[in-house]
Amino acid sequence: MKTLLPPKNGRDYRTLAIETSCDETSAAVLKNGREILSNVISSQIDVHKKFGGVVPEVASRKHIENINIVIQEALDEAEITMDQIDHIGVTYGPGLVGALLVGLSAAKAMAYALDIPLIGVNHIEGHICANYIAHPDLKPPFLCLIVSGGHTYLAHVNDYGEYEMMGKTRDDAVGEAFDKVARALGLGYPGGPLIDKIAKEGNPEAVDFPRVYLEPDTFDFSMSGLKSAVLNYLNSQKQRGASIRVEDVAASFQQAVIEVLVNKTLHAARKKEAHTIVLAGGVAANSALRMQLEREGKKEGIAVKYPPLILCTDNAAMIGCAAYYRYQQGKVSDLYLNAIPDLKLG
Ligand code: KG4
Ligand code: ZN
Numbered sequence: 001m002k003t004l005l006p007p008k009n010g011r012d013y014r015t016l017a018i019e020t021s022c023d024e025t026s027a028a029v030l031k032n033g034r035e036i037l038s039n040v041i042s043s044q045i046d047v048h049k050k051f052g053g054v055v056p057e058v059a060s061r062k063h064i065e066n067i068n069i070v071i072q073e074a075l076d077e078a079e080i081t082m083d084q085i086d087h088i089g090v091t092y093g094p095g096l097v098g099a100l101l102v103g104l105s106a107a108k109a110m111a112y113a114l115d116i117p118l119i120g121v122n123h124i125e126g127h128i129c130a131n132y133i134a135h136p137d138l139k140p141p142f143l144c145l146i147v148s149g150g151h152t153y154l155a156h157v158n159d160y161g162e163y164e165m166m167g168k169t170r171d172d173a174v175g176e177a178f179d180k181v182a183r184a185l186g187l188g189y190p191g192g193p194l195i196d197k198i199a200k201e202g203n204p205e206a207v208d209f210p211r212v213y214l215e216p217d218t219f220d221f222s223m224s225g226l227k228s229a230v231l232n233y234l235n236s237q238k239q240r241g242a243s244i245r246v247e248d249v250a251a252s253f254q255q256a257v258i259e260v261l262v263n264k265t266l267h268a269a270r271k272k273e274a275h276t277i278v279l280a281g282g283v284a285a286n287s288a289l290r291m292q293l294e295r296e297g298k299k300e301g302i303a304v305k306y307p308p309l310i311l312c313t314d315n316a317a318m319i320g321c322a323a324y325y326r327y328q329q330g331k332v333s334d335l336y337l338n339a340i341p342d343l344k345l346g
Contacts, residue, residue, distance in 0.1 A: 017320030020103030021095025028316035029078035033324030038077035060098035089323020093343030100339035130318035148281030149175035163346035167219025202251030
């Protein structure tokens with residue numbers, strides 16, 4: 001394990017973080033990387049809802065309107081002024097290029113004007129780091145299942161900032177599958193929380209959807225076959241004039257996803273002899289996934305941790321935590337830092 005620097009001159013580090021990779025404009029201030037002083041999130045969900053998903057050009061424009069207001073609010077809530085910030089962390093990928101550029105431009109302008117370090121952060125690393133904020137005692141190594149709207153990864157976190165990738169999705173991300181199935185069921189956007197809620201009223205065994213494991217030893221995932229199975233089921237029921245119980249379809253789909261996620265994650269944990277599994281990303285907010293992974297982990301003496309709901313979905317606090325650890329390891333960016341829409345982890 002690397003030795004981390006102590007707070008400088010006995011004074012606390014203050015990180016300003018900015019996140020604009022998708023449809024939330026967010027700014028946060030953290031003390032010594034793991035304590036939130038403020039975490040302001042301005043969501044654009046209501047703007048994109050009527051289109052059934054995020055419209056990239058609209059997202060960029062909304063970020064431009066909001067960014068300065070959100071940063072100022074984060075500073076005010078943290079009760080600090082700009083000259084008290086030690087460094088700035090900002091998401092530079094993956095995400096929507098126009099959206100990323102708004103946050104990056106703001107962060108670069110501030111780093112230049114204040115003459116403080118700029119730290120580019122991978123959004124996916126941010127999701128993992130949300131757990132360091134939520135669990136003060138959490139330290140690598142641990143196994144992490146990252147499930148969001150754009151990404152699905154199984155990674156072993158060997159140390160701060162050191163990721164060994166074990167598996168990824170070969171097609172749709174898990175959150176994307178939730179959103180697409182929710183749309184087919186007429187539930188609205190974003191679909192994940194709506195399926196989570198309605199599935200509580202349904203029978204998870206009502207429809208026997210496929211459990212897609214791929215080859216026996218792979219930790220990769222595939223969601224598109226399951227998504228097609230749901231669409232085919234809905235079409236065939238309609239053609240036969242048979243009724244559709246949305247609650248049952250939602251619960252059965254959700255269970256088919258969760259069973260595979262839980263089994264593959266436990267298999268990976270056994271292989272790595274991991275004592276801790278950490279959930280990250282927007283889908284980590286799913287109540288059934290949290291409950292089932294925790295229950296199955298317990299049977300094998302494996303602790304399962306996840307962030308509170310507000311730190312599961314996109315927010316700048318998680319970016320600030322990742323930035324703090326990068327800074328401690330001397331991973332500082334220059335002002336040429338650019339957006340990388342398809343940035344990978346590890
Ligand atoms: O991490 P996130 O905010 O954005 C990305 O980085 O992609 O994740 C958003 C995704 C969406 O697909 C949303 O439907 C899903 O997370 N999500 C959920 C739940 N809450 C959010 N999926 C399942 N159950 C939930 N409770
Ligand atoms: Zn995210």
